[in-house]
Amino acid sequence: MSTDIQQTIQRIAEIIIDELKLEDVTPETFDPDLDLVDEVGIDSMDLATVALVLRDEYGIRIDEDDYPRLTTVKIIAEYIIEKQSENE
Amino acid sequence: MTAPKQAFKFSDIIADPKIRERWEKVRRYFFLRESTYDMTSRCNIKCDGCYYYAGEKQFATANTSPEYWRGLMESEKERGITFVVLAGAEPALVPELCQVCFDVMPLGAIATNGLKPIPREIDYQIHISVWGNDQTSLAVRKAPDMLARQMNNYKDDPRAVFVYTFTPNNIEEAAEVVKQVADQDMKITFNMFSAPVGYTGPLCHDSASLLKTREAMDALLTSYPQHVLFSKYNIVSHTHPKGLHDLFSCPYPRRNPSTDIGLGRSFRQYRTDLQWDREAACCVPDTDCDDCRHYAAGSAVVTARMYRHATDPDTFSAWLDYVDTYLAVWVRGYEKGQNLCDHFITPPPSA
Numbered sequence: 545m546s547t548d549i550q551q552t553i554q555r556i557a558e559i560i561i562d563e564l565k566l567e568d569v570t571p572e573t574f575d576p577d578l579d580l581v582d583e584v585g586i587d588s589m590d591l592a593t594v595a596l597v598l599r600d601e602y603g604i605r606i607d608e609d610d611y612p613r614l615t616t617v618k619i620i621a622e623y624i625i626e627k628q629s630e631n632e
Numbered sequence: 633m634t635a636p637k638q639a640f641k642f643s644d645i646i647a648d649p650k651i652r653e654r655w656e657k658v659r660r661y662f663f664l665r666e667s668t669y670d671m672t673s674r675c676n677i678k679c680d681g682c683y684y685y686a687g688e689k690q691f692a693t694a695n696t697s698p699e700y701w702r703g704l705m706e707s708e709k710e711r712g713i714t715f716v717v718l719a720g721a722e723p724a725l726v727p728e729l730c731q732v733c734f735d736v737m738p739l740g741a742i743a744t745n746g747l748k749p750i751p752r753e754i755d756y757q758i759h760i761s762v763w764g765n766d767q768t769s770l771a772v773r774k775a776p777d778m779l780a781r782q783m784n785n786y787k788d789d790p791r792a793v794f795v796y797t798f799t800p801n802n803i804e805e806a807a808e809v810v811k812q813v814a815d816q817d818m819k820i821t822f823n824m825f826s827a828p829v830g831y832t833g834p835l836c837h838d839s840a841s842l843l844k845t846r847e848a849m850d851a852l853l854t855s856y857p858q859h860v861l862f863s864k865y866n867i868v869s870h871t872h873p874k875g876l877h878d879l880f881s882c883p884y885p886r887r888n889p890s891t892d893i894g895l896g897r898s899f900r901q902y903r904t905d906l907q908w909d910r911e912a913a914c915c916v917p918d919t920d921c922d923d924c925r926h927y928a929a930g931s932a933v934v935t936a937r938m939y940r941h942a943t944d945p946d947t948f949s950a951w952l953d954y955v956d957t958y959l960a961v962w963v964r965g966y967e968k969g970q971n972l973c974d975h976f977i978t979p980p981p982s983a
Contacts, residue, residue, distance in 0.1 A: 581893050585712075588883075588894030589662035592938045596642040608881075608939055608982060612892035 552621040576618035670720035684720035686828035687918035694904035705736035716740035724748040746782035764802035794820040800841035814859035821861040824925035846871035863953035884914035931958040950977040
């Protein structure tokens with residue numbers, strides 16, 4: 545993985561941990577392939593909250609219709625990078 | 633394609649102390665995951681336009697075994713459900729089943745006509761349906777002295793929330809009903825008659841009745857802010873010429889094929905035989921989706937669309953008022969705050 549995506553993954557993990565007050569995990573130990581719904585237990589309102597913080601951080605719009613496919617930190621990172629490239 | 637520039641960052645919006653306080657208050661309840669349950673096929677009255685007696689669910693063979701219901705609640709809990717809504721046809725007729733549900737699931741609400749008191753030990757929010765003054769209730773529900781009996785049954789009961797369903801024919805009567813409820817220091821919220829599939833009778837709203845209802849709701853909210861659980865944004869969302877699905881894209885399984893997250897993943901509507909059908913699963917099955925302005929639907933449909941409301945402090949405040957109202961209506965012990973937004977906000981388009 546490139547440094548860009550690694551940094552994005554770590555920052556997303558940090559945001560999720562902060563916003564959802566997750567315990568027993570750090571941005572460094574957060575598995576980017578963990579299924580956020582099945583394995584972390586987040587729901588649509590949690591994801592919408594994270595999406596708003598990501599919007600602030602990265603200046604991108606996250607379509608509500610895209611929520612269902614944003615299932616892991618890695619996928620969210622790839623989504624953000626793709627959105628940013630669209631905006632350039 | 634360039635993303636539209638956001639006028640406000642979310643962090644700027646919630647930097648306002650009043651907004652932040654309300655945001656922190658409501659987000660503590662984001663863990664709520666609901667499903668709904670028809671408790672019995674019996675009812676002690678027969679109302680025109682009743683949702684329960686539309687469609688196929690009324691013909692299900694009711695499971696009356698408390699142990700089966702306990703098993704269902706335990707399995708619901710296991711799959712992540714944290715809030716149950718006990719409805720159809722009349723849950724007060726099966727208090728032993730309601731008690732079993734409460735024993736397993738501590739958070740929930742019961743929809744009742746209020747004519748038979750539900751034991752206090754079942755500490756769910758109790759939604760008591762009101763369809764007009766007693767004269768109208770007698771005509772539409774064939775039951776005399778309904779409001780007096782409902783209020784007597786639930787006097788000084790903190791679980792009780794009256795739910796006034798507006799039809800085109802009872803708009804003026806709302807003022808006298810709300811006054812009577814407020815005089816007893818009880819709470820009331822508003823619902824909109826939403827046609828069951830195929831219903832074309834006189835209870836259906838049209839553009840004139842929607843506008844008239846909006847004005848009536850607004851006047852009552854202004855006159856009884858301590859007793860009417862509603863907000864300006866509730867009024868807009870439920871009296872808009874477009875229904876809730878058109879405005880906000882309903883996330884219930886019936887209209888949402890995704891099973892990945894949210895209501896599309898977790899929501900089920902169980903019939904009395906403890907079966908459920910994804911094709912029919914929403915909070916008020918057999919409602920015509922195009923006409924749906926139901927209060928129960930809005931509680932989920934509007935709430936789910938947080939992202940699109942986080943565009944500016946006014947719009948986000950309106951959404952917070954809506955969620956604050958929904959929680960006060962549905963969750964025992966949740967106290968509604970003063971509304972943050974004092975004017976009508978246009979529902980934002982999809983983000």
